[in-house]
Amino acid sequence: MDQYVLSEEETDALKKPDIGLLYVLGVNGQLLMHFATMNGYSWPEYIQAMRDGVEHYGPVREGLYAMIDGNGAT
Amino acid sequence: MSLVYAGTCCHAPGITSRGEQADPEIRKQLYEAFDRQRQAIENAHTEAIVMVSSEHFANFFMDNMPTYAIGMADEYEGPIEDPDWLKIDRTRIPSNPDLALRIIKQVLESVDVSYAQEWKFDHGMAVPLHFLTPDYDIPIIPVNINCQNPPFSPLGRTWELGKALRRAIDAAPEKIALIGTGGTSHWPCTPDSGKINEKWDRKLLDDLINKRKQDLLAYSDEETYQQAGPGGYEIRTSICIAAATEDQTGEIWFFEPIPIYSTTCCITTLYQK
Ligand SMILES: [Fe+2]
Numbered sequence: 001m002d003q004y005v006l007s008e009e010e011t012d013a014l015k016k017p018d019i020g021l022l023y024v025l026g027v028n029g030q031l032l033m034h035f036a037t038m039n040g041y042s043w044p045e046y047i048q049a050m051r052d053g054v055e056h057y058g059p060v061r062e063g064l065y066a067m068i069d070g071n072g073a074t
Numbered sequence: 075m076s077l078v079y080a081g082t083c084c085h086a087p088g089i090t091s092r093g094e095q096a097d098p099e100i101r102k103q104l105y106e107a108f109d110r111q112r113q114a115i116e117n118a119h120t121e122a123i124v125m126v127s128s129e130h131f132a133n134f135f136m137d138n139m140p141t142y143a144i145g146m147a148d149e150y151e152g153p154i155e156d157p158d159w160l161k162i163d164r165t166r167i168p169s170n171p172d173l174a175l176r177i178i179k180q181v182l183e184s185v186d187v188s189y190a191q192e193w194k195f196d197h198g199m200a201v202p203l204h205f206l207t208p209d210y211d212i213p214i215i216p217v218n219i220n221c222q223n224p225p226f227s228p229l230g231r232t233w234e235l236g237k238a239l240r241r242a243i244d245a246a247p248e249k250i251a252l253i254g255t256g257g258t259s260h261w262p263c264t265p266d267s268g269k270i271n272e273k274w275d276r277k278l279l280d281d282l283i284n285k286r287k288q289d290l291l292a293y294s295d296e297e298t299y300q301q302a303g304p305g306g307y308e309i310r311t312s313i314c315i316a317a318a319t320e321d322q323t324g325e326i327w328f329f330e331p332i333p334i335y336s337t338t339c340c341i342t343t344l345y346q347k
Contacts, residue, residue, distance in 0.1 A: 029263025030130040030222065037159065043092070050265045064223060064304055065264060 020053020026063030078118035080345035087197040088335035107328035108205035128221035132196035140188035146174040152195025170213040180242035236317025254315035260305030260337035283324035319345035
């Protein structure tokens with residue numbers, strides 16, 4: 001990952017991986033979905049990880065979803 | 075011979091990947107509607123399908139994002155996703171590069187499009203093709219509209235793309251079908267996944283089949299995002315087909331919100347010869 005310019009928080013989130021934090025940092029779900037699947041997440045686990053991320057780290061900070069309330073489907 | 079059929083359909087990956095999790099009766103009706111569209115394409119003796127979709131970062135990425143792209147490859151491959159996940163076998167999809175070149179040149183007369191000789195189809199193409207050409211025996215010419223990340227094509231320009239495609243199709247001797255895919259409300263791959271705005275979807279479909287140009291061009295990105303989620307940006311694919319078929323009123327063949335598929339599944343016919 002050295003070839004990419006990443007903050008410590010981003011590097012840690014990718015290595016762990018912390019799907020919830022990656023979502024909060026602004027990773028697009030069309031990519032994050034597959035990254036989560038690669039790391040063994042089922043669909044409900046992936047959705048829950050993003051919800052947990054928002055609860056733990058706060059609203060999405062950047063990117064396409066910064067405007068979504070992130071509260072999840074009702 | 076020109077345009078012989080046009081319509082729109084849904085492409086949510088859940089339709090195949092989580093297929094069995096929906097109400098079996100509703101799923102049956104959806105599959106029947108897809109089959110009706112397949113038959114309409116076949117009955118029109120279609121020699122090529124121009125399919126307007128919005129891919130999801132599989133080929134076109136943030137380092138080089140064309141607003142519009144048309145494929146001119148000899149053949150394609152898909153799905154690019156794990157076939158076990160999408161539950162669609164990876165296969166080769168035939169094309170007609172000579173026809174594609176003619177279409178690209180004609181479209182370039184009025185709309186600046188990019189072109190691509192390599193393109194791996196993601197679910198945005200693979201799901202519709204799985205139902206509409208299950209034997210992969212009709213050449214496909216893919217058209218992509220960036221609906222993933224702003225800035226997006228203004229809807230007025232998307233309308234012009236549809237008009238340009240129609241002129242290009244009508245100038246070709248082949249019998250051609252035009253399919254647009256994507257665009258009802260959905261919040262794909264987000265914590266809001268499964269949320270659906272049925273009222274918004276119904277209005278959009280009504281605007282589409284009645285080819286209400288003024289109303290269709292009035293959907294702002296901000297309102298679409300608030301009302302229909304990031305997946306709503308894909309209205310560009312349907313609006314493009316409505317523009318191409320403004321001369322005929324369309325029909326809704328299927329409309330059903332299916333939360334486990336993350337969207338309202340729709341199938342429309344917008345033009346029949
Ligand atoms: Fe899509």
